Every structure is written in structure tokens, then in C-alpha cells.
Amino acid sequence: MEIEIRSGEGLRALSRGKVGGYAARFNSASADLGGFTEIIRPGAFAASLRAGVNIRALYHHDDLSLLGTTQAGTLRLREDDSGLAFELDLPDTSYGNDVGVLVERGDIAGCSFGFRVATGGDRWEQRSTGLVRELLAVELREVTLTHDPAYRDTSVAVRSMPRGVGGAGSDVLAVTRLWLETIR
Template sequence: MEIRSSGDLALAGPGRVRGYAAVFGAAAHLGGFDEIVLPGAFADSLASGQAIRALYHHQGDALLGSTKSGTLQLREDDHGLQFELALPDTTHGRDLAVLIQRGDVAGCSFGFTVPDGGDRWEQRSGTFLRELLRVDLREITLTSDPAYTDTTVALRSLDEQNFFAAIRDPIIIGRRWLETCR
């Protein structure tokens, strides 16, 4: 699973948080390549009715809500993947509300896989660009770990040795060489 970040968090009321888990067209600079999410990338996942979880720092044991229960609402708009989350009355939920209010946690991330044909690669001015056309969204997460400047927060696990070997071999680029997991 791949993980990307973006968005600003805001308390939408007592026990509610809203923001953008992804912003369309914003370039993420991920070491050896740039990446952008295109409008419509999440449409299939949202239409499928699959359960998508909201987590704290991508930790499965820090569940904050889910689309299945209705505590997480997701939709695409012109700006990106918007969400609203009803925080649980749990230690994670209460702590997170305080951290958001203080500004310690101000960003979001999302975890996904890319189905065949879901991305497009090209080289522009000596830099590889990956456009995410369609992704299978697995989770959104609220986090405080910024990793690159064009988005608020990022958490990523990428095997750089395999990445740099892949960019030397154009055949590998079109394959699932960027599958990552945490």
C-alpha cells in the first residue's frame, strides 16, 4: 500500500474534524519523482461502497471511524478528497481533538493501491512525473509528520534502491514496481 499526504485539518464542531485527505493537482516531491493526484482518482473507491477507515498515524489499532459505520464521510469536490469525521469518545479521539486544537496535528494522509492502468508516468524536464488517475483508497489518516513541502503531512515507505533501479529501466516503470507497504 502506498501512502500520500495533504490537506489541512479543522475542528468542525465538538468531536468533529474536517479537511482534505488529498488535494488535486498539488505536486508531491517524492525523492526521485514528482506525483500529482488527478480529479476523479477516488471516484471508483467512493462509488464502490467499500469500507474505508480513518486512522491516527496509519496505526490500525488507532481507529477513528469508517465509512461503513457512517462516522467517516468522504467525497470528491473540485479541490480534492474532502472528509468529515466524527471523533470517537476514546483516548485516541480525545487526544487527537486536543492536538488538532493546539495545531500539533494539522494534516492528513491517505493509503492506497493503484490498479492496472491507474497511473501514468512520463518524464518532464529530466524529472519523472507520476499522475494518479485511479486509486483503490484504503484509508485516510490524521497525522503530524510532514515529509514534503507541497502538502501538509506525509508518511511513506518506499524502497529507494528498487526505485532508482526501476528508473534506469523504462520497462519496469510501467509495472507495479512502486507497490509499497508499511
């Protein structure tokens, strides 16, 4: 099962070598993710945070650009009324220092998170505005700092839409074409 990625704005420098913000916001509809929109509900990250699993902070979802971990205490995560808040102590490495400077300048202003949805962790509903997926409980894997906070890779989201959810009017060929374009 591949992880899904979602992005948003809200990153800021807290002090030299420390950044923070929201990796996810609750009760806000996403942009179109390839035939559906998504809403993260309060409590969606609670089980992951309680489980004590090691969650990583990365730059641009790159495993080689590790910025911190919950296990080491360099990444601190919490749910509040607004969403998934975080504070991150940047490493004193070349890319850690570069990321800090880019955040201070405003060049990197977005956050993202990677997750998996366990069975029963989401709810799909056809509404007058279109198909909506509500995230109720996710397995958080990572938070990411990024200069491109838009929902960039709809193919990850499309792959997580269950068969038949799109209904008779969904264009499977168009969705498949979008996915193929992203893996070129």
C-alpha cells in the first residue's frame, strides 16, 4: 500500500534553526484530487500520535533529506482545534541550514504530510458538489516542508479511490491518463 500525500500552506520560521506550522488543517475541503475532494476531520491523527511510532520530517518527501524525527525529539507533533501542528528543530547540516534560510525568506512556505488509511479510516459520500472523502483516522508516516504546497500528485489520491466509488459518470480513461502523466 503506497502512502498518500497532501499539501497545504502555513510554514513559518519560529527562531533560528526552528520551524513550525500546520501540516494539515481540519474541516477544510481540499482542491479537486482527481475526481473527489477531501476533508480531514478532528482526531484523524490521534491514534498515530498515541501509538508512538517514529514519524519523520522530510524536505520534499525525499527520504535522503531527513530533517527530524519524533523518536529523536527533533520533531514535535500535536493535534489542536485547527489541525496537525508541528515544531521542528532543523539539523545543522547543509540542507538543514539551506531549508532554514529558504523558510525565513518565504521561498519554502508550505507543508505536506504522507499517510495511509486503514480500513474504516475514511468515509466516501456523493454530495451535490461532487464526491467527498472524509479522513477520520489515518496512519501518519511523515510531514514534509515544501516550496510547492499545492496538491501536486493527484495520482496518489486517485489510486486510493475505491473501485466503483466514482459512479457510472466517472471517466476512468481520463483518470488513468493523468496518473500515467505523473509517472513519466
